[in-house]
Amino acid sequence: xxxxxxxxxxxxxxxxxxxxxxxxxxxxxxxxxxxxxxxxxxxxxxxxxxxxxxxxxxxxxxxxxxxxxxxxxxxxxxxxxxxxxxxxxxxxxxxxxxxxxxxxxxxxxxxxxxx
Amino acid sequence: xxxxxxxxxxxxxxxxxxxxxxxxxxxxxxxxxxxxxxxxxxxxxxxxxxxxxxxxxxxxxxxxxxxxxxxxxxxxxxxxxxxxxxxxxxxxxxxxxxxxxxxxxxxxxxxxxxx
Numbered sequence: 001x002x003x004x005x006x007x008x009x010x011x012x013x014x015x016x017x018x019x020x021x022x023x024x025x026x027x028x029x030x031x032x033x034x035x036x037x038x039x040x041x042x043x044x045x046x047x048x049x050x051x052x053x054x055x056x057x058x059x060x061x062x063x064x065x066x067x068x069x070x071x072x073x074x075x076x077x078x079x080x081x082x083x084x085x086x087x088x089x090x091x092x093x094x095x096x097x098x099x100x101x102x103x104x105x106x107x108x109x110x111x112x113x114x115x
Numbered sequence: 116x117x118x119x120x121x122x123x124x125x126x127x128x129x130x131x132x133x134x135x136x137x138x139x140x141x142x143x144x145x146x147x148x149x150x151x152x153x154x155x156x157x158x159x160x161x162x163x164x165x166x167x168x169x170x171x172x173x174x175x176x177x178x179x180x181x182x183x184x185x186x187x188x189x190x191x192x193x194x195x196x197x198x199x200x201x202x203x204x205x206x207x208x209x210x211x212x213x214x215x216x217x218x219x220x221x222x223x224x225x226x227x228x229x230x
Contacts, residue, residue, distance in 0.1 A: 043119070090157065101163055
């Protein structure tokens with residue numbers, strides 16, 4: 001069975017500092033992987049996705065994530081945090097060939113950005 | 116183009132009353148999902164539709180919850196005899212099946228408050 005674990009329910013960084021949000025997955029074969037962001041009082045928005053092309057995936061708003069098969073990880077990073085990055089971030093995993101029906105979301109990590 | 120829309124955006128109801136929540140997916144998206152997000156929590160999967168059928172209803176919390184989808188488009192989530200623990204944000208998402216890797220497009224959610 002697949003699962004996804006986000007380490008840290010809350011992460012706090014200073015404006016301009018590196019953002020690192022951790023995600024580890026469990027799957028018998030490399031799945032599709034996603035990061036979503038949820039701003040206050042809004043639905044989730046896709047940040048980026050890994051579908052087996054390049055292992056380093058670039059997304060919107062300067063975020064990127066690297067798929068590391070040996071570590072079963074898909075951590076999200078951004079070199080320099082902005083105040084507008086404060087939101088909740090969800091990692092998700094979906095088995096290949098299922099069209100997303102079996103997508104599993106992590107518990108989420110809330111990012112705080114200090115001025 | 117238009118995204119996923121949900122109505123109402125907010126709903127306050129008295130304990131014991133029935134409520135209906137509506138979701139309009141992106142045109143052409145054959146898969147539709149319902150999730151529940153309680154305060155400060157992650158996403159709890161409720162049900163998904165492939166076309167008008169719901170192959171997986173395992174996430175529905177109780178028999179007070181039901182959902183239907185008509186014409187491969189609009190979906191309604193019905194909660195009968197609402198309880199205070201039903202208070203949450205209900206999110207709807209849609210996705211492509213064929214040719215897609217399963218990324219989901221979310222609506223803004225319906226905030227349900229049961230008093």
